[in-house]
Amino acid sequence: MHIVLANPRGFCAGVHMAIDVVDQVLDLHPEKPVYVYHEIVHNKHVVHRFKDRGVTFVEEVSEVPEGAIIVFSAHGVSPAVREEARQRNLTAVDATCPLVTKVHSEAIRYARQGYEILLVGHADHQEVVGTRGEAPDAIQVVESPEDIPRLKIKDPNSSKIAYLTQTTLSTDDAEVIITALKQAFPNIKDPPSSDICYATTNRQQAVRQIAPEVDVVLVVGSKNSSNSVRLTEISANVGVPAFLLDDVSELKDDWFHHVPDRGHGGGPWDARVLLTAGASAPEDLVAELCRELLNRWGGKHGASLHADKTLEQRDVFNEDTEFGLPATLKKLMREKGIDPDSRRIRVGNYDLTAETYGAAPKRVALTVGGAAGTR
Numbered sequence: 449m450h451i452v453l454a455n456p457r458g459f460c461a462g463v464h465m466a467i468d469v470v471d472q473v474l475d476l477h478p479e480k481p482v483y484v485y486h487e488i489v490h491n492k493h494v495v496h497r498f499k500d501r502g503v504t505f506v507e508e509v510s511e512v513p514e515g516a517i518i519v520f521s522a523h524g525v526s527p528a529v530r531e532e533a534r535q536r537n538l539t540a541v542d543a544t545c546p547l548v549t550k551v552h553s554e555a556i557r558y559a560r561q562g563y564e565i566l567l568v569g570h571a572d573h574q575e576v577v578g579t580r581g582e583a584p585d586a587i588q589v590v591e592s593p594e595d596i597p598r599l600k601i602k603d604p605n606s607s608k609i610a611y612l613t614q615t616t617l618s619t620d621d622a623e624v625i626i627t628a629l630k631q632a633f634p635n636i637k638d639p640p641s642s643d644i645c646y647a648t649t650n651r652q653q654a655v656r657q658i659a660p661e662v663d664v665v666l667v668v669g670s671k672n673s674s675n676s677v678r679l680t681e682i683s684a685n686v687g688v689p690a691f692l693l694d695d696v697s698e699l700k701d702d703w704f705h706h707v708p709d710r711g712h713g714g715g716p717w718d719a720r721v722l723l724t725a726g727a728s729a730p731e732d733l734v735a736e737l738c739r740e741l742l743n744r745w746g747g748k749h750g751a752s753l754h755a756d757k758t759l760e761q762r763d764v765f766n767e768d769t770e771f772g773l774p775a776t777l778k779k780l781m782r783e784k785g786i787d788p789d790s791r792r793i794r795v796g797n798y799d800l801t802a803e804t805y806g807a808a809p810k811r812v813a814l815t816v817g818g819a820a821g822t823r
């Protein structure tokens with residue numbers, strides 16, 4: 449088996465920040481129960497690890513006792529949720545990703561200017577629910593081109609129609625929907641800059657670029673993680689089967705059975721595999737999967753492992769985006785005499801050692817985007 453690690457993969461700046469926020473709140477107030485509204489990020493392991501540390505996840509603000517601390521997840525919340533937290537006298541720490549906040553701000557601005565807003569995204573996704581809540585009377589959700597005839601638009605030729613998108617859509621699918629919207633509403637306004645975030649775009653571009661060279665794509669991520677599911681779809685779009693798995697326990701041998709004999713008996717022994725992860729998937733799960741793949745099928749059948757031939761990392765974009773901590777958390781830290789800057793967790797590179805991944809990956813620079821990853 450030959451394994452290619454996609455770079456970038458896994459945690460984005462928004463997820464790093466959101467996890468950091470819950471970590472810091474737990475450290476600041478070990479004596480108080482901490483509640484998180486919705487999953488902090490859409491990853492089963494991240495959520496379970498916080499549950500093990502005493503965090504309670506809730507789907508309704510009314511589940512949180514008055515006066516407690518509540519953290520809003522990276523996906524953002526509607527103003528109604530913020531108001532309910534205020535009325536319950538909760539200390540709200542907002543871990544919404546700033547790139548989601550940007551879409552909220554666009555929705556508010558367009559609504560104030562009297563636009564009819566079409567929000568391209570998945571209606572039941574937490575992020576879309578939150579964005580829609582900013583201007584429920586002005587926003588309609590569009591999930592596919594088939595939704596367009598059902599939209600209630602006063603005048604299709606009006607110049608007061610705008611579209612926005614969920615941050616974690618497939619860029620391929622979004623393009624199809626946006627093209628259809630532009631045909632139906634010729635004067636529709638684009639967002640000031642793409643709402644699909646840099647992390648989603650970069651991870652999808654890496655898969656789009658590398659997948660044609662491999663037999664199978666494995667995406668580490670949870671089933672409810674929009675950007676993880678989109679990575680499997682991008683792979684399928686270029687004709688390569690892709691599988692989403694939460695961790696190594698879900699790995700299946702028969703995913704590789706179609707691989708032809710290239711000299712080692714075919715199947716997993718001859719497979720070329722691209723390994724990537726959604727923006728909410730922790731890197732230790734990727735490393736564990738990598739070790740297991742190398743352990744089972746990394747060498748020639750019955751022969752020893754040749755690390756330089758079996759594992760490589762393709763660097764498609766080098767990301768260096770970081771987000772600061774939310775203002776409420778900084779205030780809580782200062783109240784405890786802690787300088788927020790002294791507690792910043794820096795986004796770092798992967799620790800590409802043989803000990804972590806099962807073999808030391810050879811690095812192949814394929815950077816296509818210059819300064820991509822910063823916006």
Ligand code: SF4
Binds near residue numbers: 460462547646647675
């Ligand atoms: S995927 Fe994008 S929008 Fe979502 S948290 Fe990460 S950076 Fe923010």
